Amino acid sequence: MLRISKLTDYGTMILVYLAAQTGKVCSANDVASGTRIALPTVQKLLKILARGDLVHSLRGADGGYALSRPPERISAAEIVDVLEGPLSITECSMTDSQCELEEGCPVGDAWQKINRTIRGALDTVTLADLAHPPHEFPLPQPSARRGKIVERRSHD
Amino acid sequence: MLRISKLTDYGTMILVYLAAQTGKVCSANDVASGTRIALPTVQKLLKILARGDLVHSLRGADGGYALSRPPERISAAEIVDVLEGPLSITECSMTDSQCELEEGCPVGDAWQKINRTIRGALDTVTLADLAHPPHEFPLPQPSARRGKIVERRSHD
DNA sequence: GCATATGGGACTATCTTAGTCCAATATGCT
DNA sequence: AGCATATTGGACTAAGATAGTCCCATATGC
Numbered sequence: 001m002l003r004i005s006k007l008t009d010y011g012t013m014i015l016v017y018l019a020a021q022t023g024k025v026c027s028a029n030d031v032a033s034g035t036r037i038a039l040p041t042v043q044k045l046l047k048i049l050a051r052g053d054l055v056h057s058l059r060g061a062d063g064g065y066a067l068s069r070p071p072e073r074i075s076a077a078e079i080v081d082v083l084e085g086p087l088s089i090t091e092c093s094m095t096d097s098q099c100e101l102e103e104g105c106p107v108g109d110a111w112q113k114i115n116r117t118i119r120g121a122l123d124t125v126t127l128a129d130l131a132h133p134p135h136e137f138p139l140p141q142p143s144a145r146r147g148k149i150v151e152r153r154s155h156d
Numbered sequence: 157m158l159r160i161s162k163l164t165d166y167g168t169m170i171l172v173y174l175a176a177q178t179g180k181v182c183s184a185n186d187v188a189s190g191t192r193i194a195l196p197t198v199q200k201l202l203k204i205l206a207r208g209d210l211v212h213s214l215r216g217a218d219g220g221y222a223l224s225r226p227p228e229r230i231s232a233a234e235i236v237d238v239l240e241g242p243l244s245i246t247e248c249s250m251t252d253s254q255c256e257l258e259e260g261c262p263v264g265d266a267w268q269k270i271n272r273t274i275r276g277a278l279d280t281v282t283l284a285d286l287a288h289p290p291h292e293f294p295l296p297q298p299s300a301r302r303g304k305i306v307e308r309r310s311h312d
Numbered sequence: 313g314c315a316t317a318t319g320g321g322a323c324t325a326t327c328t329t330a331g332t333c334c335a336a337t338a339t340g341c342t
Numbered sequence: 343a344g345c346a347t348a349t350t351g352g353a354c355t356a357a358g359a360t361a362g363t364c365c366c367a368t369a370t371g372c
Contacts, residue, residue, distance in 0.1 A: 003159065004267075005328090006329080006330070006331085007329075007330070009267070012262070012267070024322095026341065027348065027349090028349080029348085029349075036347085038332085040331060040332050040333070041330075041331060041332085043332095043349085043350095044331075044332085046349085047349080047351075048349065050350090052351085057348095057349060057350085058338095058339085058348085058349080059337075059338045059339060059348060059349045059350080060337090060338045060339020060340060060347070060348060060349075061338090061339055061340040061346065061347040062340060062347075062348080062349065062350060063338080063339070063340090063347075063348045064348075064349085065349085076270060077338095100243055101338075110158075111168070111286075111339070114232060114277060114278060114281055117274075117277040118273075118274045119276065119278055121270060121273040122270060125270055130267075130367095142332090143336075155342095160359065161359090161361085162361070163361070163362095164358080178332060180315075182316080183316085183317065185317090185319090191351075194362070194363085196327045196362065196363050196364070197361075197362060197363085198353075199318080199319095199363095200361090200362080200363090202318085203318080203319065203320075205320085206319085207319095213317095213319085214317085214318080214339060214369095214370085215319080215368075215369045215370060216316075216317060216318080216368090216369045216370020216371060217315065217317060217369090217370055217371045217372075218313095218316075218317080218371065218372095219316075219318060219369080219370070219371095220318085221318085221319045277313080301334040
């Protein structure tokens with residue numbers, strides 16, 4: 001249904017990788033080999049993440065990147081914002097360009113609320129949660145198939 | 157941030173329009189003029205909605221479309237499913253094609269949960285909610301700005 | 313049979329996305 | 343100072359998804 005781009009997925013992986021290095025400065029090369037993502041892509045992503053202030057950069061020899069904050073203080077919402085841009089769920093609900101259908105379109109308002117709900121969900125998730133298996137989400141778990149089985153009962 | 161396609165937005169508008177006609181059969185032409193969406197687009201969307209069982213179709217002269225269920229029984233999640241396809245928030249979390257990054261990728265799991273959270277949010281919203289201003293959402297309301305009107309004649 | 317509709321699909325132009333590469337700048341070390 | 347290393351910024355291309363249109367077959371009512 002709703003999508004995030006691959007870049008966002010990769011970017012999240014990179015952040016998770018950096019989180020695992022606990023503050024150490026890693027070059028783009030390190031990250032690339034650590035995550036197995038193509039180097040140029042890693043470079044691109046790291047630039048974006050640096051501009052979004054999610055990572056801190058050090059130039060020059062022995063330079064590299066490190067998280068700008070502890071993982072607990074980086075939310076999934078921020079990550080999506082930085083990597084996807086501040087896009088909203090519908091076009092007309094974010095830009096000033098209101099469509100001419102507006103009048104007969106009481107829909108956008110509702111989509112906006114849905115959007116806000118989704119945003120709220122993303123706000124509750126931190127990079128730390130993404131990094132190590134926390135499983136403290138307010139949600140049931142139908143059928144998680146994915147190699148490693150994790151023992152966890154759905155609380156709530 | 158997260159996006160739905162324009163088609164989904166339009167499709168929702170169409171459903172809202174049909175909901176307002178309370179069961180009456182409307183031709184694609186009716187819907188097009190009622191929503192001011194380009195006719196070919198409306199036709200395309202109605203076909204998709206019919207295949208997704210959200211609307212019922214009547215062929216032949218005097219034929220047309222009507223909601224297949226009362227608006228209260230159509231959820232936003234269904235709408236998104238039908239119009240966007242059963243895509244998941246990340247690619248690798250939906251297909252069986254596990255990426256080779258998997259091992260170092262404890263991320264997908266978390267995205268899946270986020271995905272499920274989002275889905276839960278969409279499940280609570282019905283077409284009836286989208287149709288008339290209900291404002292009975294379990295959510296605070298920061299700042300809904302929706303003001304200026306811009307001409308965007310992309311079709312018609 | 314004719315007018316009116318939907319059904320299914322093909323088709324194209326356009327936009328976005330993914331991914332790559334290059335020149336400029338900054339830093340550490342010898 | 344000079345060289346190697348690394349980020350910065352931007353341009354660039356190829357591939358894919360999206361939006362939108364159109365055509366022909368089929369079904370129904372008069």
